[in-house]
Amino acid sequence: AQSVTQPDIHITVSEGASLELRCNYSYGATPYLFWYVQSPGQGLQLLLKYFSGDTLVQGIKGFEAEFKRSQSSFNLRKPSVHWSDAAEYFCAVGPPGGYNKLIFGAGTRLAVHP
């Protein structure tokens, strides 16, 4: 069965510092991978996605993620965090065939210190 693990429940970084949020998936085939962000009181917004090809994908708001098949990981990164990045981040995986029945990780809550 597919599963998504986000090992870090909470992360705190200082504004301007770099960020890496971890995501590991359990899957037999090449997965469809996503990162979503949920700001307080808001719905989820797609940051970026990976289907195939270049393993480093760029998203909105200066985020990027790298797919590493050997590690079954799809970690989200940002070189310099802004206070407005404080939110909850969800990694998700899509089933074979690329259908919109996504399975979400438990989320990582990011706090940003001034």
Add this chain to the structure above:
Amino acid sequence: DAGVIQSPRHEVTEMGQEVTLRCKPISGHDYLFWYRQTMMRGLELLIYFNNNVPIDDSGMPEDRFSAKMPNASFSTLKIQPSEPRDSAVYFCASSLSFAVHTGELFFGEGSRLTVL
């Protein structure tokens, strides 16, 4: 476009009462999804519709939950009777297609339900 619109944003009710959550998808989107978000279980897909027809309701927790989509611009999720363990944030999402390549999921702001 206004995006996916959900109502109410917050609902507080007592155990045993009926709860109805509402969703208006983005115009032209053929797929509508209901998700539930809890601390214990995270985000779970409850049910999804295609062209107003329920396709997969395997995520609906039990018979107390029901969902309908009477037309392309409106869906409801009903809980009757409600229980404290139903307390959660319920999200509605819509997409243009079922394929991730062509159908990004757009989420509403959610309905926070508290059952006392």
